[in-house]
Amino acid sequence: MDVFRYLAPESVEETLQLLDEGAGGVKVLAGGTDLLVQMKERGLRPGLVLDVAGLHELRGIRMEGKYVWIGPLTTHWDLAHSALIREHGLALAQGASKVGSPQIRHRGTIGGNIANASPAADTVPPLVVLEAEVELRSLNGSHWLPVESLMEGPSRTALRPKELITGVRFPHRAPGSRSQYEKFGSRQALSIAVASVAVAAVQEKGRFARVRIALGSVSPTVVRATRVEEILTGEALGEDLIAQATASVAQQCRPIDDVRGSAWYRCQLVEALLARILLCWGEEWMAG
Numbered sequence: 563m564d565v566f567r568y569l570a571p572e573s574v575e576e577t578l579q580l581l582d583e584g585a586g587g588v589k590v591l592a593g594g595t596d597l598l599v600q601m602k603e604r605g606l607r608p609g610l611v612l613d614v615a616g617l618h619e620l621r622g623i624r625m626e627g628k629y630v631w632i633g634p635l636t637t638h639w640d641l642a643h644s645a646l647i648r649e650h651g652l653a654l655a656q657g658a659s660k661v662g663s664p665q666i667r668h669r670g671t672i673g674g675n676i677a678n679a680s681p682a683a684d685t686v687p688p689l690v691v692l693e694a695e696v697e698l699r700s701l702n703g704s705h706w707l708p709v710e711s712l713m714e715g716p717s718r719t720a721l722r723p724k725e726l727i728t729g730v731r732f733p734h735r736a737p738g739s740r741s742q743y744e745k746f747g748s749r750q751a752l753s754i755a756v757a758s759v760a761v762a763a764v765q766e767k768g769r770f771a772r773v774r775i776a777l778g779s780v781s782p783t784v785v786r787a788t789r790v791e792e793i794l795t796g797e798a799l800g801e802d803l804i805a806q807a808t809a810s811v812a813q814q815c816r817p818i819d820d821v822r823g824s825a826w827y828r829c830q831l832v833e834a835l836l837a838r839i840l841l842c843w844g845e846e847w848m849a850g
């Protein structure tokens with residue numbers, strides 16, 4: 563690892579000032595579980611590292627009007643164990659609970675997982691189906707952007723070098739709505755997703771409404787399965803519908819062959835993971 567400057571700013575304003583002066587050679591350090599690996603093993607050489615871990619205003623989970631607000635420094639551990647997240651966005655708690663290992667979940671943050679923009683990131687499919695947005699702040703002001711629009715490619719986001727993620731939010735749970743995340747990795751812990759599926763939907767008089775499905779590790783970014791969303795919308799859950807939905811989901815993927823699995827295997831996995839979610843919901847819907 564090369565020599566670099568390290569600063570721990572004491573406020574968001576100071577962080578934004580330093581990002582503004584740094585002209586792209588600056589990297590924000592949150593939990594460091596991605597950044598330090600990239601600096602040690604993948605040749606990333608920032609001139610200045612800004613450690614924001616002490617900025618307590620960027621941590622926490624709370625209701626803000628019609629949204630659940632999450633500070634970007636909130637760890638996966640805290641997300642997975644939050645009653646508010648489990649109540650309003652179960653898929654996100656499930657995604658966070660499947661990241662790495664207990665050590666990684668205690669250090670790794672939701673902001674880092676989003677900014678790192680891996681197609682295998684475990685919080686991103688849940689955030690996409692929950693219609694989550696991120697607040698991007700710079701010295702010029704702030705704006706909210708859907709997580710779905712932020713992702714531009716593997717390790718590429720719409721986040722500009724002078725911007726900091728200062729908040730993540732998603733609408734609170736509507737009556738009758740639910741969400742679920744399923745991941746397949748090659749072992750129980752410390753396993754990057756070979757494929758993953760998140761689904762959120764509202765049940766209205768026994769039929770699907772507001773269906774959102776996101777797929778991980780099967781395209782250069784997390785992608786929506788919009789064709790499958792259309793198939794499910796307005797329909798009652800049953801065996802034929804599940805068969806139709808799962809038969810279509812692989813068409814929404816552009817997977818690659820790599821050490822973790824072949825493209826063919828990944829397509830089989832998304833079908834199986836989607837079927838698992840829908841079968842599980844079917845049993846509960848029928849039970850009332």
Ligand SMILES: Cc1cc2nc3c(=O)[nH]c(=O)nc-3n(C[C@H](O)[C@H](O)[C@H](O)COP(=O)(O)OP(=O)(O)OC[C@H]3O[C@@H](n4cnc5c(N)ncnc54)[C@H](O)[C@@H]3O)c2cc1C
Pocket residue numbers: 589590591592593594595596597598599634635660661662663666669670671672673674675676677678682683684685721725726727728752753754755
């Ligand atoms: C052994 C191991 C296992 C892992 N397993 C998984 C896994 O199963 N699933 C999974 O999804 N991930 C996994 N990861 C990846 C990593 O733990 C997560 O992506 C984690 O959430 C990153 O958060 P962090 O706080 O450590 O980010 P950092 O490493 O501190 O930062 C990551 C990137 O985000 C940027 N960043 C961080 N915070 C902000 C902010 N507020 N504003 C702007 N930019 C910001 C940084 O500049 C950097 O580019 C694993 C990593 C390791 C080392």
